[in-house]
Amino acid sequence: xxxxQLIGITAVKILIIFTMxxxxxxxxxxxxxxxxxxxxxxxGPNRVGWYGLLQPxxxxxxxxxxxxIVPTNANKPIHTLAxxxxxxVAFTTYAVxxxxxxxxxxxxxxxxxxxxxxxxxxxxxxxxxxxxxxITLAGxxxxxxxxxxxxxxxxxxxxxxxxxxxxxxxxxxxxAGSLRPAAIVLSQHGWMWNALLQPIGFITFVVSAFAETNRxxxxxxxxxxxxxxxxxxxxxxxxxxxFFLAEYANMIIASALIVTLYLGGWQVPxxxxxxxxxxxxxxxxxxxxxxxxxxxxxxxxxxxxSIPRFRYDQLMSLGWKVMFPLSLINIVWVxxxxxxxxx
Amino acid sequence: MSLELFLFLVFAxxxxxxxxxxxxxxxxxxxxLFLILNLASLAGLYLLLNAQFIAVVQVxxxxxxxxxxxxxxxxxxxxxxxxIVTKISGIRTFAFIIAALVFVQLAYVILKSHPGSALNSDxxxxxxxxxVESIGxxxxxxxxxxxxxxxxxxxxxxxxxVVLAKRKFE
Amino acid sequence: xxxxxxxxxxxxxxxxxxxxxxxxxxxxxxxxxxxxxxPWFSIIIFSAAGFxxxxxxxxxxxxxxxxxxxxxxxxxxxxVFNFGAxxxxxxxxxxxxxxxxxxxxxxxxxxxxxxxxxxxxGAKDLFMIFIGLEVMSVxxxxxxxxxxxxxxxxxASLKYFLLGAFATGFVVYGIxxxxxxxxxxxIDVITASFPAMSxxxxxxxxxxxxLIGFSFKIAAFxxxxxxxxxxxxxxxxxxxxxxxxxxxAAFSAIIASLAPLFAGSVHVFMPYLAVISVLSMLFGxxxxxxxNNIKRMxxxxxxxxxxxxxxxxxxxxxxxxxxxxxxxxxYTFMNLGAFGIVSLIEGNGETNLDLNSYAGLSEKNPMLAxxxxxxxxxxxxxxxxxxxxxxxxxxxxxxxxxxxxxxxxGVISSAISVYFYIRIVVLMYFRDSxxxxxxxxxxxxxxxVIISFMLVILxxxxxxxxxxxxxxxxx
Numbered sequence: 010x011x012x013x014q015l016i017g018i019t020a021v022k023i024l025i026i027f028t029m030x031x032x033x034x035x036x037x038x039x040x041x042x043x044x045x046x047x048x049x050x051x052x053g054p055n056r057v058g059w060y061g062l063l064q065p066x067x068x069x070x071x072x073x074x075x076x077x078i079v080p081t082n083a084n085k086p087i088h089t090l091a092x093x094x095x096x097x098v099a100f101t102t103y104a105v106x107x108x109x110x111x112x113x114x115x116x117x118x119x120x121x122x123x124x125x126x127x128x129x130x131x132x133x134x135x136x137x138x139x140x141x142x143x144i145t146l147a148g149x150x151x152x153x154x155x156x157x158x159x160x161x162x163x164x165x166x167x168x169x170x171x172x173x174x175x176x177x178x179x180x181x182x183x184x185a186g187s188l189r190p191a192a193i194v195l196s197q198h199g200w201m202w203n204a205l206l207q208p209i210g211f212i213t214f215v216v217s218a219f220a221e222t223n224r225x226x227x228x229x230x231x232x233x234x235x236x237x238x239x240x241x242x243x244x245x246x247x248x249x250x251x252f253f254l255a256e257y258a259n260m261i262i263a264s265a266l267i268v269t270l271y272l273g274g275w276q277v278p279x280x281x282x283x284x285x286x287x288x289x290x291x292x293x294x295x296x297x298x299x300x301x302x303x304x305x306x307x308x309x310x311x312x313x314x315s316i317p318r319f320r321y322d323q324l325m326s327l328g329w330k331v332m333f334p335l336s337l338i339n340i341v342w343v344x345x346x347x348x349x350x351x352x
Numbered sequence: 353m354s355l356e357l358f359l360f361l362v363f364a365x366x367x368x369x370x371x372x373x374x375x376x377x378x379x380x381x382x383x384x385l386f387l388i389l390n391l392a393s394l395a396g397l398y399l400l401l402n403a404q405f406i407a408v409v410q411v412x413x414x415x416x417x418x419x420x421x422x423x424x425x426x427x428x429x430x431x432x433x434x435x436i437v438t439k440i441s442g443i444r445t446f447a448f449i450i451a452a453l454v455f456v457q458l459a460y461v462i463l464k465s466h467p468g469s470a471l472n473s474d475x476x477x478x479x480x481x482x483x484v485e486s487i488g489x490x491x492x493x494x495x496x497x498x499x500x501x502x503x504x505x506x507x508x509x510x511x512x513x514v515v516l517a518k519r520k521f522e
Numbered sequence: 523x524x525x526x527x528x529x530x531x532x533x534x535x536x537x538x539x540x541x542x543x544x545x546x547x548x549x550x551x552x553x554x555x556x557x558x559x560x561p562w563f564s565i566i567i568f569s570a571a572g573f574x575x576x577x578x579x580x581x582x583x584x585x586x587x588x589x590x591x592x593x594x595x596x597x598x599x600x601x602v603f604n605f606g607a608x609x610x611x612x613x614x615x616x617x618x619x620x621x622x623x624x625x626x627x628x629x630x631x632x633x634x635x636x637x638x639x640x641x642x643x644g645a646k647d648l649f650m651i652f653i654g655l656e657v658m659s660v661x662x663x664x665x666x667x668x669x670x671x672x673x674x675x676x677x678a679s680l681k682y683f684l685l686g687a688f689a690t691g692f693v694v695y696g697i698x699x700x701x702x703x704x705x706x707x708x709i710d711v712i713t714a715s716f717p718a719m720s721x722x723x724x725x726x727x728x729x730x731x732x733l734i735g736f737s738f739k740i741a742a743f744x745x746x747x748x749x750x751x752x753x754x755x756x757x758x759x760x761x762x763x764x765x766x767x768x769x770x771a772a773f774s775a776i777i778a779s780l781a782p783l784f785a786g787s788v789h790v791f792m793p794y795l796a797v798i799s800v801l802s803m804l805f806g807x808x809x810x811x812x813x814n815n816i817k818r819m820x821x822x823x824x825x826x827x828x829x830x831x832x833x834x835x836x837x838x839x840x841x842x843x844x845x846x847x848x849x850x851x852x853y854t855f856m857n858l859g860a861f862g863i864v865s866l867i868e869g870n871g872e873t874n875l876d877l878n879s880y881a882g883l884s885e886k887n888p889m890l891a892x893x894x895x896x897x898x899x900x901x902x903x904x905x906x907x908x909x910x911x912x913x914x915x916x917x918x919x920x921x922x923x924x925x926x927x928x929x930x931x932g933v934i935s936s937a938i939s940v941y942f943y944i945r946i947v948v949l950m951y952f953r954d955s956x957x958x959x960x961x962x963x964x965x966x967x968x969x970x971v972i973i974s975f976m977l978v979i980l981x982x983x984x985x986x987x988x989x990x991x992x993x994x995x996x997x
Contacts, residue, residue, distance in 0.1 A: 495587075502653055507634065509660050511634075512661065515627045516679075
């Protein structure tokens with residue numbers, strides 16, 4: 010494969026992923042509103058378009074036309090930079106997540122992942138640790154005490170939960186023996202899904218993912234009754250939309266990571282042995298990947314409307330005193346499995 | 353110009369410029385942000401040197417974790433409201449001398465080492481040495497004792513910090 | 523990795539201590555009486571590790587992939603560290619209640635610091651020296667500021683931390699340059715390439731920076747400024763540990779890394795060592811005279827003692843190294859004894875620390891007065907106590923190394939220092955008490971002081987066999 014081809018193929022992949030992400034994010038907002046309406050026994054958006062399907066576009070137009078207010082006390086360049094960082098981190102993380110097996114097109118083998126790097130999982134962790142800055146800086150630069158408190162809460166929360174998240178991932182890496190996401194997916198062949206083999210790690214990872222994305226029940230950075238809007242109190246117009254988009258993009262990434270690390274990625278158990286044509290198998294696999302993500306997204310929203318918010322000290326003690334020890338126990342459990350069954 | 357050289361120049365320029373901007377900013381938060389940028393571009397340079405693991409750890413640990421704590425402290429203490437009470441005279445001269453010494457030493461080392469020397473020749477070996485696998489193998493075999501001792505270092509630091517900060521006194 | 527049971531036996535002191543640390547953390551976590559259990563538990567751990575090291579002193583080996591050396595001089599150091607720490611714990615049983623740091627983490631940090639010291643003494647690789655140094659220093663920084671409510675303690679901790687971090691910077695930079703020149707961190711490899719490297723500027727600069735960094739840790743003259751404030755601000759028992767264990771550990775690291783170099787014919791660092799040695803001796807002895815606080819006085823005396831010990835390094839022969847090891851052993855016990863008595867006399871809230879408090883002590887508590895006199899005579903270097911032989915061996919090595927002038931400066935400085943040591947004895951026996959404080963009884967503290975006293979006497983009786991044992995490991 011020549012360099013030109015490589016660049017071309019990668020560009021096409023980036024374009025596809027980017028478009029899909031944008032569309033998914035806007036419709037995720039719509040679905041969140043629909044599902045919350047269902048949970049609260051009301052109708053939800055149903056005026057714009059058929060069953061309110063054009064609602065996301067209306068929202069975007071509204072936000073784009075609003076006035077961009079920057080408070081007097083704000084630090085202007087950083088105030089602008091913060092949502093950019095949030096979006097950047099949210100969209101670049103997706104580069105290493107494989108959404109299907111290798112395919113052959115016109116004699117070229119194309120892996121269905123933008124960048125198949127062998128430190129992929131570390132890349133994800135590195136970017137998610139940079140994501141803290143977006144919220145911290147947003148909180149600080151607004152020059153408002155609610156924003157500052159929200160920003161500081163969020164960074165403390167994300168740093169705390171990154172620890173147990175990292176340790177949960179270590180269990181997965183022990184099985185896979187590689188940091189390459191594609192290898193991790195392949196290591197979960199058949200029913201050897203990590204979610205089944207290491208349930209404790211699965212639970213700690215999912216809980217940490219909720220905390221990392223600042224979703225309910227861990228949305229203290231923007232807890233409305235206490236902190237107004239938290240770190241984005243002072244944001245409006247497209248900058249606000251940036252944070253809004255980033256939050257939903259982060260949800261998608263968290264779901265994609267959970268699927269890749271614990272739910273077998275794009276694999277469907279034993280589908281290769283049925284005897285379907287190769288193209289169909291690949292199509293089913295890709296679809297199964299997105300179906301798993303869709304289910305997890307539904308789960309995210311479902312949890313939001315089912316579990317009340319934690320208090321801040323409860324959140325911290327849950328992170329350090331429950332999730333962190335559990336993720337350590339998970340590593341011992343995985344190491345024991347490997348020792349006993351020579352996996 | 354090869355791709356590698358181009359990337360090197362980009363990262364090096366970003367690192368140098370952000371380093372200068374960092375020490376010339378009067379706003380502490382801006383200085384911290386430029387330090388983050390500096391650390392991130394150093395990670396890029398590590399990648400070019402085939403040290404992928406070090407590069408990612410640089411981002412996770414320095415740019416990600418340590419600098420967040422820096423920002424935390426800066427934001428909570430609000431140093432922009434503090435006045436500089438005394439200016440120690442001569443500190444700039446002292447800093448300048450130290451910097452000059454370090455610069456001379458680095459220049460000496462760089463000029464003395466030539467491209468053909470043993471350190472620069474084996475590229476595949478350096479690629480292999482930079483992977484997570486080989487670093488892990490080294491850490492858990494040859495360097496297991498310093499590794500374990502480092503664990504006690506962290507334990508001492510944790511206990512010390514908790515005692516000094518949280519312990520209740522009668 | 524351990525490959526045989528022999529390696530396991532060699533590394534057993536480390537395993538005893540590290541297991542002890544982990545168990546201590548659990549005790550601290552789950553027991554409400556941890557501060558009463560932990561001193562005794564630590565003493566058991568330290569004694570086990572210390573005596574085991576002494577018993578296996580003759581089985582020399584290099585283990586852990588050439589990282590660690592056991593047997594011989596490292597084991598003597600292990601004994602000194604562990605026994606010194608055990609005495610410190612014994613002194614602390616009643617003292618830390620007075621001082622206001624009555625909690626178990628105090629002992630855990632002492633244990634971890636001793637582990638760091640042991641890593642330094644046995645190091646066969648610069649990595650081990652660096653990590654051992656950090657383990658020890660980080661625990662020390664926390665120990666110095668144990669009582670958060672005292673301004674003095676805060677100052678001590680902060681000063682110690684900032685200057686210690688600065689010194690560590692020197693050490694690391696030095697190690698980096700040495701690695702750059704020698705392409706290895708293994709001390710054996712570096713030693714082997716030393717003859718070829720002796721003209722290499724980078725290498726020499728590296729060794730010099732390494733030495734400067736450790737000059738901070740051993741409290742030698744131009745790098746001594748933290749010593750008086752840190753000793754004064756931190757708990758007296760802890761100051762005792764800093765001045766003995768900390769100093770011994772730093773010297774052990776220098777010996778572990780550079781002794782093979784010094785034994786060779788090329789000794790380029792003699793001028794540096796001789797200069798800081800002379801400055802430390804004279805500065806310490808002269809400034810100590812004007813001190814009114816006994817902890818500060820002991821701090822300056824500790825600077826002077828660092829100077830005497832460096833003579834052994836400057837001499838650049840085996841006799842010098844053996845002399846330092848003996849000197850450090852003797853110094854550890856006599857200085858711990860002196861600090862121990864200071865901690866016994868000290869009242870609540872850091873009172874009774876000025877020299878006048880010692881006036882008339884012979885009537886108030888004849889036992890303490892007698893013991894303190896012995897420690898003062900020993901520190902001054904008067905025969906027949908251990909301190910005399912320490913200085914004697916070091917000075918003799920200087921004569922052997924053709925730097926007789928350094929030995930003469932050492933003798934002059936000792937003569938100066940006799941003044942301030944004897945002054946305390948005079949105060950105790952020939953002056954009347956001016957303040958009517960009472961000394962609280964502490965049987966554990968008394969026991970610790972008596973043990974150090976017996977060791978000081980013992981080392982004064984059999985110096986010849988001890989120095990022969992040490993010398994036998996060097997050849």
